[in-house]
Amino acid sequence: MSSPTHTARNTTVQADTQAPPITATLARFVATHPSRGWSDAVEREAHRTLLNWLGCGIGAARHEATEAALAACQVLQPAAQAALLGRRERVDIGSAALINGIASHTFDFDDTHLKTIIHPAGPVASALLALAELTGASGRTLIDALVLGIDVSCRMGNVIYPQHYDRGWHITGSTGMLGAAAGCARLLGLDERATQMALGIAASQPVGLREQFGTMTKPLHPGAAARAGLMAALMAQHGYTASARALEAPRGFAQVLSTKFDWNEATDELGQRFEISFNTYKPFACGIVIHPAIDGCAQLREQGIRADQIERIELRVHPLVLELTGKKEPADGLSAKFSVYHGCAAGLIFGRAGEAEFADAVVHRADVVALRGKVVATVDTSVAEASADVTAVLTDGRRVQVFVEHATGSMQRPLSDAALDAKFHALVDPVLGAARADGLISHCRGLASAPDVRRLAALSQP
Amino acid sequence: MSSPTHTARNTTVQADTQAPPITATLARFVATHPSRGWSDAVEREAHRTLLNWLGCGIGAARHEATEAALAACQVLQPAAQAALLGRRERVDIGSAALINGIASHTFDFDDTHLKTIIHPAGPVASALLALAELTGASGRTLIDALVLGIDVSCRMGNVIYPQHYDRGWHITGSTGMLGAAAGCARLLGLDERATQMALGIAASQPVGLREQFGTMTKPLHPGAAARAGLMAALMAQHGYTASARALEAPRGFAQVLSTKFDWNEATDELGQRFEISFNTYKPFACGIVIHPAIDGCAQLREQGIRADQIERIELRVHPLVLELTGKKEPADGLSAKFSVYHGCAAGLIFGRAGEAEFADAVVHRADVVALRGKVVATVDTSVAEASADVTAVLTDGRRVQVFVEHATGSMQRPLSDAALDAKFHALVDPVLGAARADGLISHCRGLASAPDVRRLAALSQP
Numbered sequence A, B: 001m002s003s004p005t006h007t008a009r010n011t012t013v014q015a016d017t018q019a020p021p022i023t024a025t026l027a028r029f030v031a032t033h034p035s036r037g038w039s040d041a042v043e044r045e046a047h048r049t050l051l052n053w054l055g056c057g058i059g060a061a062r063h064e065a066t067e068a069a070l071a072a073c074q075v076l077q078p079a080a081q082a083a084l085l086g087r088r089e090r091v092d093i094g095s096a097a098l099i100n101g102i103a104s105h106t107f108d109f110d111d112t113h114l115k116t117i118i119h120p121a122g123p124v125a126s127a128l129l130a131l132a133e134l135t136g137a138s139g140r141t142l143i144d145a146l147v148l149g150i151d152v153s154c155r156m157g158n159v160i161y162p163q164h165y166d167r168g169w170h171i172t173g174s175t176g177m178l179g180a181a182a183g184c185a186r187l188l189g190l191d192e193r194a195t196q197m198a199l200g201i202a203a204s205q206p207v208g209l210r211e212q213f214g215t216m217t218k219p220l221h222p223g224a225a226a227r228a229g230l231m232a233a234l235m236a237q238h239g240y241t242a243s244a245r246a247l248e249a250p251r252g253f254a255q256v257l258s259t260k261f262d263w264n265e266a267t268d269e270l271g272q273r274f275e276i277s278f279n280t281y282k283p284f285a286c287g288i289v290i291h292p293a294i295d296g297c298a299q300l301r302e303q304g305i306r307a308d309q310i311e312r313i314e315l316r317v318h319p320l321v322l323e324l325t326g327k328k329e330p331a332d333g334l335s336a337k338f339s340v341y342h343g344c345a346a347g348l349i350f351g352r353a354g355e356a357e358f359a360d361a362v363v364h365r366a367d368v369v370a371l372r373g374k375v376v377a378t379v380d381t382s383v384a385e386a387s388a389d390v391t392a393v394l395t396d397g398r399r400v401q402v403f404v405e406h407a408t409g410s411m412q413r414p415l416s417d418a419a420l421d422a423k424f425h426a427l428v429d430p431v432l433g434a435a436r437a438d439g440l441i442s443h444c445r446g447l448a449s450a451p452d453v454r455r456l457a458a459l460s461q462p
Helices: A004-012 A022-032 A040-059 A064-074 A093-106 A121-135 A139-160 A163-167 A171-188 A192-203 A217-237 A253-257 A288-302 A319-325 A340-350 A360-364 A366-372 A417-432 A434-445 A454-459 B004-012 B022-032 B040-059 B064-074 B093-106 B121-135 B139-160 B163-167 B171-188 B192-203 B217-237 B253-257 B288-302 B319-325 B340-350 B360-364 B366-372 B417-432 B434-445 B454-459
Strands: A111-113 A279-281 A310-317 A375-379 A388-394 A399-404 B111-113 B279-281 B310-317 B375-379 B388-394 B399-404
Touching: A022 A139, A022 A171, A022 A192, A040 A093, A040 A111, A040 A121, A040 A139, A040 A279, A040 A417, A040 A434, A064 A093, A064 A217, A064 B217, A093 A121, A093 A217, A111 A139, A121 A139, A121 A171, A121 A217, A121 A454, A139 A163, A139 A171, A139 A253, A163 A171, A171 A192, A171 A217, A192 A217, A192 B217, A217 B064, A217 B192, A217 B217, A288 A310, A288 A319, A288 A340, A288 A388, A288 A399, A310 A319, A310 A340, A319 A340, A319 A375, A340 A366, A340 A375, A360 A366, A417 A434, A434 A454, B022 B139, B022 B171, B022 B192, B040 B093, B040 B111, B040 B121, B040 B139, B040 B279, B040 B417, B040 B434, B064 B093, B064 B217, B093 B121, B093 B217, B111 B139, B121 B139, B121 B171, B121 B217, B121 B454, B139 B163, B139 B171, B139 B253, B163 B171, B171 B192, B171 B217, B192 B217, B288 B310, B288 B319, B288 B340, B288 B388, B288 B399, B310 B319, B310 B340, B319 B340, B319 B375, B340 B366, B340 B375, B360 B366, B417 B434, B434 B454
Parallel strands: A310 A375, B310 B375
Antiparallel strands: A111 A279, A310 A388, A388 A399, B111 B279, B310 B388, B388 B399
């Protein structure tokens, strides 16, 4: 009671004092929902989510953000408890959650829960793999915890989105600690009450300002959320307490961090509808708004059209595409991610636009530069944000048109398992080699029946 | 660029895009302000702040919140890098910052920056002592870092208070990570640019919902803020980046977490006015609103009045006092902290109201219960919040009146060094013994000339 004076003053703020017991309800759900209590489709999506996260994390193992975070953690002389994805070092489980969470979001290539634009795996899977490795949990236990943890963070995202995001919160890190806490509570086998405390402890630790976009602190958000959630679960396990209404109370999580709180989003169809069903995986290592245009150009390539046949590419797109990604001559790989022109060139020349196609060297390649210059983009308000109209005008005068209503990787055209495997290989082969990548894919696909998660962790290290 | 779509939508939110470069200005100040570049009064207050923090932390060394947090940290098998106040265990510097931060706020007895009701020492000193012990920093370096770190967190508090607090943030934890980052950056000798990055990394990690008041997660807030700030400085030292305008940008710290941002509060008289000058130390282990009444009763005791002479105590107080602390018959020590009746009884019987006078056993003592029942409190709107009018009506019919305009421990009547020492003894003697407490007081008072902070850390352990 630091200041009773100020406690009394807040009465003018419009508060919902009648909120339903969200914290208790979610805690009961996490603690008591049956193992694999969901459809085959949900089960499959959980494995795909894990594989995609693993690929993104391993792919960024040597990124300077990962290196800097590891160097800082090493000052603390961490115990060798858990694997770092794609690296030889082992660190304590808190540092592993942090660093793997950072790595998995560094390329902005991880999964997206499109209803809230949360990247759900980073906070949850990073905490879970570290903890599961220490406890020797089974694959089944990990998958269960992943599904339930992601359900909690995405449902709380649904409660407060979009006002929470619009206020300036990077929702991945500001809901991720709840998912990580829920998942870790489940993995530790905490009861309802302790799970409720874990959610409460985590609720006080949202991470992430959108101002950080474009810096290493953006991927810190899922990493720090992973660590915070993991520690919240461990603290609750050891008797640490928090408000039992931390999520819904007038001065609790949702009402402090948003002006919108649709409580029913937390509990409607709980245990029947799983938010991981709405997870998607980017085929292209850039903002989703460019994906339809890249997809269209890749489709032209599949039809046999080559770059040297191109007179120009006529692109009709939603106004937002040029507003956000209108860089005609990107200076490097990072700025190329904000160039629909580069995306089109990559799609037509390579048939893909993974992290490799946004390398500085590729951005400066003569054929890429030349093709970028032939893209003529025009705004068309009749084209939806999710769509793109691409016409190749060839040197022989032919016109070949492709209309992409929904890009590959969207909910309407989910990435196939084969495409997900290809994405995984593109990320992992340079770090661990193709053979190990294959081994990881097959091990990950059968993880639910693995007696121990440690094998997965070991396979993720060189 | 997870979602360019939503990046574009936020244009309706009223944002200050012209904010001055607060992050850069504070970073330059922290990195370049001369050692001991302040008055003797500021220097003295820094030592008092440290002593008060140390006493509160040692006093709560065996509290169940401290125990639970330590048990969770021990799962990570921490290296023995730094001292835990009042305990034999040594842990890594991150865990030490966390746990000492928790302990120091557990009794709600720590320091208060009254302009913002920030408890500034917890986040800053907890991070600094741990880091200084590892690096072998001098006492001078620690004091410099403490003054500058507290200046940063309290100035940022001034920028956003009170709207930030009214929204539901526990401002101690939601500004403390900035002070801890600034202090640790100074201690590490980071340059302007790296200090700016440290502030930026910390800005994404505010800790603390007011809903947690009354649970162990309240003291978690300064603890987690200490750890976050410490790690932010270490990450910046190793090249981790953040927004250079993380504090002031439209989607940065102040504008996301408050609706008020008085930028001039961050920079006016920077390097001349030090916020640690406005720090105060509670003489009584309860909310400040009861302090004038306790003080009045303690003054009656000093005048020789004993409990068995009391017919009744007539108390006239500001309405808020009874609204917040009107419990007539508290059930235990915790609820007694919300009882002005208990406060009066303790003041008159013991002449003090430290943590010991809020023990369950004291709350149930017959003489305490009897005297509590003789307190008649009435609301008087003419009495200021900071004041109390106390009249003892004695069994012989005499009336003895005391009017307390400002309680001891306020800015107007600061706690004397002797009173601070007495408070320290009351907290520390039960843990380390009176002789060690004396040793700590004298070592702490001369800390600025100590060649190495490790001696202070060693003295804080049994």
